[in-house]
Amino acid sequence: MMALRAWGGVVLALVAVALEAGTWPSPRVSLAFALGAMVGVGRWSSLLLGLLALITVVLPGSPVEADPQGWAGLVLTGLGLGLLSRSVEPGLVAMLSTDRRRATATWFSLLAVALVFLPDGHVALFDPAGALMSFSVVVEDAVTGVRGIQELPAYLASPHPAGSLLSWVLLLGPLTAFLLLAQGVAPRSDLARAGWMSARLTGGLLVLSALWGLGELLSGAIVVPSAAELGETLSELAGGRASITAVTTPDGGSLSLASRPRVDWIRLAVGALLLVCPSLPPLSTPDDGPSDHWLSLSLALAVASCFLLGPAPCAWTIAGAVVCGSAALMHGTLRVGRDRWFDDLQLLTLALWAAALIAPAAGWLGRL
Amino acid sequence: MTSEDTERQTPEPQDSPTDWVQLAWSALSSNALLSAIAVAFAIVLCAGSAIPQGATYEELLRIYPYAVARAMQSLGLHDLWSSWFLWLFALLFSLNALGAFLRAGARIEEGRWDVEQTPTGNTEELVKRISSTLGDRAPRSRGGVLVWTTGVRREAIGLILLGIVSVAASTVVGRNLGANARLELQTGVQDDTAVLRSLRWDSGGWVQARPPVSVRCDRADPQDPLRRRRCAVGGVEEPVSLRAGKVTRAGDIELRPLAERPRIGGGDPELLVRRGDARAKLLRAKHGTTYELDDGTRLTAYSGPDGPIAVVRPEGDGPAALYVPSGEGQGAESALHLAGVPGVSLEVGLARRPERVLTLCGALFLLIGFLLMALVPDLTVALSPRAEGSLVRARSWNRQDLAERWAASLNPSEAPAETDAEVSS
Numbered sequence: 001m002m003a004l005r006a007w008g009g010v011v012l013a014l015v016a017v018a019l020e021a022g023t024w025p026s027p028r029v030s031l032a033f034a035l036g037a038m039v040g041v042g043r044w045s046s047l048l049l050g051l052l053a054l055i056t057v058v059l060p061g062s063p064v065e066a067d068p069q070g071w072a073g074l075v076l077t078g079l080g081l082g083l084l085s086r087s088v089e090p091g092l093v094a095m096l097s098t099d100r101r102r103a104t105a106t107w108f109s110l111l112a113v114a115l116v117f118l119p120d121g122h123v124a125l126f127d128p129a130g131a132l133m134s135f136s137v138v139v140e141d142a143v144t145g146v147r148g149i150q151e152l153p154a155y156l157a158s159p160h161p162a163g164s165l166l167s168w169v170l171l172l173g174p175l176t177a178f179l180l181l182a183q184g185v186a187p188r189s190d191l192a193r194a195g196w197m198s199a200r201l202t203g204g205l206l207v208l209s210a211l212w213g214l215g216e217l218l219s220g221a222i223v224v225p226s227a228a229e230l231g232e233t234l235s236e237l238a239g240g241r242a243s244i245t246a247v248t249t250p251d252g253g254s255l256s257l258a259s260r261p262r263v264d265w266i267r268l269a270v271g272a273l274l275l276v277c278p279s280l281p282p283l284s285t286p287d288d289g290p291s292d293h294w295l296s297l298s299l300a301l302a303v304a305s306c307f308l309l310g311p312a313p314c315a316w317t318i319a320g321a322v323v324c325g326s327a328a329l330m331h332g333t334l335r336v337g338r339d340r341w342f343d344d345l346q347l348l349t350l351a352l353w354a355a356a357l358i359a360p361a362a363g364w365l366g367r368l
Numbered sequence: 369m370t371s372e373d374t375e376r377q378t379p380e381p382q383d384s385p386t387d388w389v390q391l392a393w394s395a396l397s398s399n400a401l402l403s404a405i406a407v408a409f410a411i412v413l414c415a416g417s418a419i420p421q422g423a424t425y426e427e428l429l430r431i432y433p434y435a436v437a438r439a440m441q442s443l444g445l446h447d448l449w450s451s452w453f454l455w456l457f458a459l460l461f462s463l464n465a466l467g468a469f470l471r472a473g474a475r476i477e478e479g480r481w482d483v484e485q486t487p488t489g490n491t492e493e494l495v496k497r498i499s500s501t502l503g504d505r506a507p508r509s510r511g512g513v514l515v516w517t518t519g520v521r522r523e524a525i526g527l528i529l530l531g532i533v534s535v536a537a538s539t540v541v542g543r544n545l546g547a548n549a550r551l552e553l554q555t556g557v558q559d560d561t562a563v564l565r566s567l568r569w570d571s572g573g574w575v576q577a578r579p580p581v582s583v584r585c586d587r588a589d590p591q592d593p594l595r596r597r598r599c600a601v602g603g604v605e606e607p608v609s610l611r612a613g614k615v616t617r618a619g620d621i622e623l624r625p626l627a628e629r630p631r632i633g634g635g636d637p638e639l640l641v642r643r644g645d646a647r648a649k650l651l652r653a654k655h656g657t658t659y660e661l662d663d664g665t666r667l668t669a670y671s672g673p674d675g676p677i678a679v680v681r682p683e684g685d686g687p688a689a690l691y692v693p694s695g696e697g698q699g700a701e702s703a704l705h706l707a708g709v710p711g712v713s714l715e716v717g718l719a720r721r722p723e724r725v726l727t728l729c730g731a732l733f734l735l736i737g738f739l740l741m742a743l744v745p746d747l748t749v750a751l752s753p754r755a756e757g758s759l760v761r762a763r764s765w766n767r768q769d770l771a772e773r774w775a776a777s778l779n780p781s782e783a784p785a786e787t788d789a790e791v792s793s
Contacts, residue, residue: 293741293742293743293766293767294742296738296739296741296742296766297738297739297742297743299734299738300734300735300738300739300742303731303734303735303738304735306731307731311421313416313417313418313420313421314417315417316413316414316415316416316417316421316448317413317414317416317417319413319416320409320410320411320412320413320414321410322734323406323409323410323413323461324406324407324410326406326461326465326528326532327402327403327405327406327407327461327465329738329741330399330402330465330468330469330525331399331402331403332765333521333525333741333746333765333766334399334468334469334471334472334479341399341400341403344403345403345406345407348407348410352410352414355414356417359417359418360417365417365418
């Protein structure tokens with residue numbers, strides 16, 4: 001466990017950087033997380049950032065422009081995440097401590113419900129060289145009759161194979177949260193047992209559905225629809241404003257782990273945590289005491305990166321993270337000591353900051 | 369007298385104004401409320417990432433169902449920067465943070481202390497010793513407790529709050545004094561009819577409105593790949609040169625060419641005149657005016673319904689010929705080649721952002737405030753005089769061992785391990 005805490009994050013970050021080696025010209029999300037993992041070395045939060053770096057390798061998009069401002073914003077974000085992870089470490093460990101495990105499981109069961117709604121109904125097809133495929137269509141405007149040939153990226157409708165399992169999570173997630181909250185109001189051993197069993201079941205379903213989805217992507221097989229079917233689907237998506245006829249189809253394309261926007265990895269992580277949360281051993285953390293100066297330093301970097309990234313959508317969420325972090329800082333400085341609000345607000349800041357990078361790059365914000 | 373009568377006669381307790389003030393003060397200085405406001409504020413800001421900002425209602429309808437798009441438009445979630453959400457939350461957050469800060473200053477006894485000890489010596493001696501270890505700082509008295517502070521925590525928090533207020537104020541300034549408009553201009557026209565269409569952004573979407581400043585633009589040279597054109601904007605004497613894809617400033621106005629569309633008719637005729645293999649020259653003609661070319665050929669240009677029309681008379685008394693040059697050019701004579709330049713309308717984005725200075729100041733204040741909080745060590749020392757011996761407490765919120773090291777320097781004869789230091793975990 002000690003070695004995992006000490007070096008796990010750095011090793012995962014280095015693996016992520018090695019995997020991203022071919023995509024240097026564009027600012028990748030995983031590089032920011034890898035940088036964060038290296039800055040926060042020796043902590044569990046570094047391992048978390050390393051995992052995020054690995055999960056976000058070869059995401060289809062990038063949250064920032066590939067210009068000097070975008071690069072600078074991404075580097076500052078990575079440094080800021082690393083510094084914040086140093087500050088957030090005691091809160092992260094406390095979250096998984098025995099006395100706060102129930103609250104953590106409650107939040108994660110609600111998060112599991114939110115994860116069901118992430119977009120997972122489309123897959124991207126890649127050619128043997130690993131590049132996103134495209135196909136040609138003829139688009140004809142229904143009103144003016146103007147026609148033109150367009151190249152479209154090969155995103156095909158493909159419902160998640162574990163859709164039925166995920167619908168059970170919608171039921172079990174709120175039930176778990178209710179049982180765990182009820183246990184807090186009226187402590188009863190049978191309620192506690194039912195709550196933890198429900199949490200394990202929710203986590204198990206999430207893990208199973210994620211593995212099923214990833215297995216489908218790893219198998220690489222997909223039935224590409226014919227040109228006629230493709231044109232029909234696209235015309236329906238155009239809502240009658242244009243007639244679309246497919247000229248070519250993305251033949252020879254296959255699925256890869258990058259085909260779905262990283263939804264299954266997040267489900268796997270959250271599900272695994274729910275599964276092991278009741279029986280997790282107590283975690284230790286390096287006793288380097290309160291480190292609120294890391295929080296304020298990371299907030300300064302967040303303000304700078306927000307300013308650099310400017311109109312990019314992720315800047316709004318980073319601004320939200322700055323607000324949460326400022327409230328945490330006020331708690332830390334005015335109450336002089338860690339309290340529950342201080343830890344939770346810092347964790348929320350980290351979560352928002354990470355989501356600001358992942359969501360636009362993974363395509364969670366757009367509609368394919 | 370029944371019990372009911374007694375109840376009627378008993379006056380109901382009235383909340384005095386002092387209670388309400390107390391209640392408001394408790395709420396506004398509450399740390400829990402500060403956290404709740406921060407979370408709500410963050411959720412609103414995160415909506416800015418999910419909902420395309422500055423999108424028109426039509427664009428929202430393309431992405432979201434009707435009811436959702438209507439709700440977003442009503443709440444102004446597609447234009448967060450100028451929405452009432454932003455400044456309201458910023459104001460509430462700043463007020464609450466200020467209240468929490470003042471409350472914390474008034475209740476110095478609250479909170480966790482890193483070091484608590486009862487050193488030997490009377491109060492006067494201790495005051496002198498503490499002051500000397502802190503660079504001869506003078507203490508302040510708060511409710512009978514003498515307090516020394518080092519660092520710039522107060523100034524840093526002030527700067528952070530000032531930054532948040534500046535950003536909030538910038539949204540109000542931008543909303544009331546700024547302008548965001550789109551003008552469709554008929555190029556080459558030098559009067560008020562140059563503006564074909566004027567739209568203004570009013571937080572709910574683009575609406576028809578008078579242009580905030582007068583703008584007139586010349587035609588671009590059709591042979592110029594950069595599509596540069598001269599424009600006169602408002603009261604700016606010197607015309608500015610607009611270029612496709614670039615933002616140009618004219619005084620406090622930002623101009624951005626958005627689109628160029630072909631326009632049938634309108635404006636004075638323009639012809640590209642080329643002789644032989646020489647480079648074509650642009651003739652900006654007046655309707656019905658005759659021009660003599662270098663070789664003596666006379667050319668009269670007219671504005672036709674589908675573009676310019678030319679009447680060409682060769683040198684001498686040759687027969688005049690009517691030419692309707694197409695876009696690709698038409699040979700008027702063996703050596704003379706004419707091509708009509710079709711009229712275009714230019715869509716220009718026009719913005720005035722007086723709030724930018726405030727936004728920049730706000731970002732700068734936040735940056736400096738956070739850096740000060742991180743980089744300057746903070747130490748608070750409190751001395752409570754007591755009959756059984758004065759209690760000295762010390763704490764630092766941003767340096768773990770600073771209070772311990774200071775306590776060791778206060779009692780150089782005692783080893784740090786022997787002090788009754790209580791280090792918070």
